[in-house]
Amino acid sequence: MNVLVYGSGQLARMMYLAGSPLNINVQAVDVASKKIVNPVTKRSLKLSLDTAIENADVLTVEFEHVPELLLEQAEQSGKLLPNMRSILVGADRVREKHLLALAGIPNCEHEIITDIAQLSGITDRLGDKIIFKSSRDGYDGYGQWRISNADGLTDLAEVFSHLDLVKVPIVAETMCPFDRELSLVGTIGKDGNIALYPLAQNTHFEGQLHVSIAPAPELSDTVIAKAESIFKTLAKQMEYVGTLAVELFQVGDELLVNELAPRVHNSGHWSMQGADTCQFENHLRAICGLPLGDSHAQKISAMVNIIGVSSFSKNLIGIPGVHLHWYGKEVREKRKMGHINVTADSYAQLATKFEQLSEFLPMQYFPRLLTQANKLAKQS
Amino acid sequence: MNVLVYGSGQLARMMYLAGSPLNINVQAVDVASKKIVNPVTKRSLKLSLDTAIENADVLTVEFEHVPELLLEQAEQSGKLLPNMRSILVGADRVREKHLLALAGIPNCEHEIITDIAQLSGITDRLGDKIIFKSSRDGYDGYGQWRISNADGLTDLAEVFSHLDLVKVPIVAETMCPFDRELSLVGTIGKDGNIALYPLAQNTHFEGQLHVSIAPAPELSDTVIAKAESIFKTLAKQMEYVGTLAVELFQVGDELLVNELAPRVHNSGHWSMQGADTCQFENHLRAICGLPLGDSHAQKISAMVNIIGVSSFSKNLIGIPGVHLHWYGKEVREKRKMGHINVTADSYAQLATKFEQLSEFLPMQYFPRLLTQANKLAKQS
Numbered sequence: 001m002n003v004l005v006y007g008s009g010q011l012a013r014m015m016y017l018a019g020s021p022l023n024i025n026v027q028a029v030d031v032a033s034k035k036i037v038n039p040v041t042k043r044s045l046k047l048s049l050d051t052a053i054e055n056a057d058v059l060t061v062e063f064e065h066v067p068e069l070l071l072e073q074a075e076q077s078g079k080l081l082p083n084m085r086s087i088l089v090g091a092d093r094v095r096e097k098h099l100l101a102l103a104g105i106p107n108c109e110h111e112i113i114t115d116i117a118q119l120s121g122i123t124d125r126l127g128d129k130i131i132f133k134s135s136r137d138g139y140d141g142y143g144q145w146r147i148s149n150a151d152g153l154t155d156l157a158e159v160f161s162h163l164d165l166v167k168v169p170i171v172a173e174t175m176c177p178f179d180r181e182l183s184l185v186g187t188i189g190k191d192g193n194i195a196l197y198p199l200a201q202n203t204h205f206e207g208q209l210h211v212s213i214a215p216a217p218e219l220s221d222t223v224i225a226k227a228e229s230i231f232k233t234l235a236k237q238m239e240y241v242g243t244l245a246v247e248l249f250q251v252g253d254e255l256l257v258n259e260l261a262p263r264v265h266n267s268g269h270w271s272m273q274g275a276d277t278c279q280f281e282n283h284l285r286a287i288c289g290l291p292l293g294d295s296h297a298q299k300i301s302a303m304v305n306i307i308g309v310s311s312f313s314k315n316l317i318g319i320p321g322v323h324l325h326w327y328g329k330e331v332r333e334k335r336k337m338g339h340i341n342v343t344a345d346s347y348a349q350l351a352t353k354f355e356q357l358s359e360f361l362p363m364q365y366f367p368r369l370l371t372q373a374n375k376l377a378k379q380s
Numbered sequence: 381m382n383v384l385v386y387g388s389g390q391l392a393r394m395m396y397l398a399g400s401p402l403n404i405n406v407q408a409v410d411v412a413s414k415k416i417v418n419p420v421t422k423r424s425l426k427l428s429l430d431t432a433i434e435n436a437d438v439l440t441v442e443f444e445h446v447p448e449l450l451l452e453q454a455e456q457s458g459k460l461l462p463n464m465r466s467i468l469v470g471a472d473r474v475r476e477k478h479l480l481a482l483a484g485i486p487n488c489e490h491e492i493i494t495d496i497a498q499l500s501g502i503t504d505r506l507g508d509k510i511i512f513k514s515s516r517d518g519y520d521g522y523g524q525w526r527i528s529n530a531d532g533l534t535d536l537a538e539v540f541s542h543l544d545l546v547k548v549p550i551v552a553e554t555m556c557p558f559d560r561e562l563s564l565v566g567t568i569g570k571d572g573n574i575a576l577y578p579l580a581q582n583t584h585f586e587g588q589l590h591v592s593i594a595p596a597p598e599l600s601d602t603v604i605a606k607a608e609s610i611f612k613t614l615a616k617q618m619e620y621v622g623t624l625a626v627e628l629f630q631v632g633d634e635l636l637v638n639e640l641a642p643r644v645h646n647s648g649h650w651s652m653q654g655a656d657t658c659q660f661e662n663h664l665r666a667i668c669g670l671p672l673g674d675s676h677a678q679k680i681s682a683m684v685n686i687i688g689v690s691s692f693s694k695n696l697i698g699i700p701g702v703h704l705h706w707y708g709k710e711v712r713e714k715r716k717m718g719h720i721n722v723t724a725d726s727y728a729q730l731a732t733k734f735e736q737l738s739e740f741l742p743m744q745y746f747p748r749l750l751t752q753a754n755k756l757a758k759q760s
Contacts, residue, residue, distance in 0.1 A: 020397055318670075
């Protein structure tokens with residue numbers, strides 16, 4: 001089987017490595033240059049995009065922000081999985097909010113701003129603390145803004161006056177307080193079978209995922225059941241095939257959907273060591289029409305992102321159950337360079353391994369590692 | 381790190397896949413053409429062998445029968461691991477027998493034939509049933525011959541009269557009856573640390589390995605201790621670095637060394653699913669001077685070779701704990717095309733999974749699968 005992935009970053013790379021044993025040949029499209037490359041070596045395969053599409057049995061994506069013309073061409077080939085609608089839901093917050101409304105799935109209170117006049121009195125409706133997010137990424141002048149009371153609205157109105165809010169609306173959302181962020185990653189086969197990974201607990205720093213722990217500690221059956229029900233409802237609504245990630249805010253026993261990612265997801269990387277079949281292999285199995293593999297947690301697992309740094313002692317892999325996954329990229333500030341997977345027999349042992357890891361790592365790049373170790377040690 | 385592997389078959393391929401996450405770039409030498417290729421795609425990397433050696437941090441082998449001139453060039457670079465002596469021990473049965481004698485390690489009774497006159501009365505010394513093996517492979521007219529009594533010696537003398545027995549001697553060995561074949565695969569680090577995989581039980585058919593089960597069922601502590609002692613003695617004698625396989629005949633509680641393989645080994649492929657760190661990753665860790673990973677069995681594991689056939693239902697990966705490893709080669713009679721790894725919670729469950737597998741496979745190519753299932757079911 002030949003699979004063509006839109007996007008040639010680490011997710012395509014890890015798909016390639018997971019696909020080779022299954023005789024699935026993964027090629028990647030660099031969406032900026034339209035070059036077809038080997039996702040590991042990044043060497044050009046000297047193929048046109050048209051030829052690569054023709055050669056491929058399946059097309060898929062490693063990120064949702066594929067330029068629209070490319071995505072339409074992919075959809076028209078009849079080979080794109082997940083379908084374009086699902087990818088656009090991930091790429092466009094307005095579509096995402098519509099889907100959640102349609103499916104009756106709780107999420108933070110919000111308004112979709114298509115006219116600057118909607119800012120008037122918005123803090124009365126959504127509360128003082130609001131986050132404004134452009135519905136789509138990659139447009140000049142767009143981004144994210146936060147206000148902590150109505151005073152912030154004046155500046156915002158000035159910024160928004162330069163934007164075409166009808167073309168690219170803004171989603172204004174209550175900054176809802178939550179206990180923690182969870183994510184549910186799972187894979188849906190062509191036959192509708194679903195392999196769900198356990199809920200992961202995600203810890204961020206400055207907007208980037210730093211640590212995922214799976215299964216998330218202290219999960220109630222209620223929360224697990226709610227998360228699985230949300231996942232299944234969304235997957236069905238989207239007629240989804242492949243690996244899907246649903247990011248959730250936990251508030252008590254309630255769950256609010258934060259975001260959908262129509263692809264393999266950073267919070268599922270632990271599955272490369274912690275599950276019998278990782279999210280990359282299951283994604284490929286699903287889109288190639290093969291039966292899914294076991295997605296249960298075999299141990300307590302964690303994923304620690306390596307961000308913006310490449311010099312540290314590789315001897316950390318001497319800690320039992322610690323594996324390095326390097327993406328082969330040049331180091332840049334805030335860039336995801338690789339990740340470290342850790343498996344353990346208990347949360348307490350995981351805490352100990354985090355502490356051992358800290359001896360090998362420049363800790364300024366891992367600001368959440370020891371705080372997580374402390375929390376885990378207390379919980380267990 | 382850059383690692384250059386002599387040999388571009390499935391073992392180099394699996395090293396490549398294991399090395400990528402560690403930022404270890406594995407290139408392979410096709411020893412026939414001296415071309416340097418990507419071990420997965422087999423694409424030529426358009427490098428001369430000299431340049432590839434210069435670029436490499438470490439040279440290693442995926443098979444022991446590397447042409448001598450190439451091997452000497454590799455050794456002279458100062459980058460070859462394991463060392464040339466160890467590789468030659470695997471390539472030359474006379475060297476192997478000398479090493480075993482030197483280390484005082486039991487093996488089948490044998491004589492090294494360098495003169496046809498030695499055949500005289502050999503059945504009185506070694507018994508009626510003797511196997512004659514050329515000390516090295518790849519020489520015209522050489523091979524293996526068996527006799528079941530002294531009558532066979534006349535024909536053998538005729539065959540041997542055409543051979544240069546001084547240049548390439550023959551090892552004549554008693555066909556010693558044994559209970560089963562085991563193998564011990566392990567990895568020795570540069571620092572002398574050793575990560576031993578559990579003993580595997582190997583089942584052959586027509587001279588080819590068909591099924592390995594690890595840990596081997598019904599192992600006594602005595603046998604385990606003897607095997608580990610043999611492994612460590614040999615590794616020390618050879619000053620070995622990397623993954624090494626020792627094939628053993630078990631006779632009661634005794635072990636006889638059958639053969640050494642100075643490389644990753646088919647009977648260790650189960651470790652790709654069954655151990656925290658597989659033999660390929662540990663080989664690379666060792667030769668690159670990195671600490672070794674955990675080699676314990678995490679489950680009951682098996683490896684089933686796919687030999688001489690490529691058409692079967694890939695849906696067999698729907699059996700929980702079953703993984704396919706395909707080598708991407710054109711099908712030929714007796715050719716190893718790939719293998720299937722199976723993990724289970726018990727030997728009884730493994731037996732059941734073998735039976736389930738048989739429903740997906742053309743059984744004439746898997747003559748040992750159901751006999752092994754029956755044995756496992758009885759044992760457990």
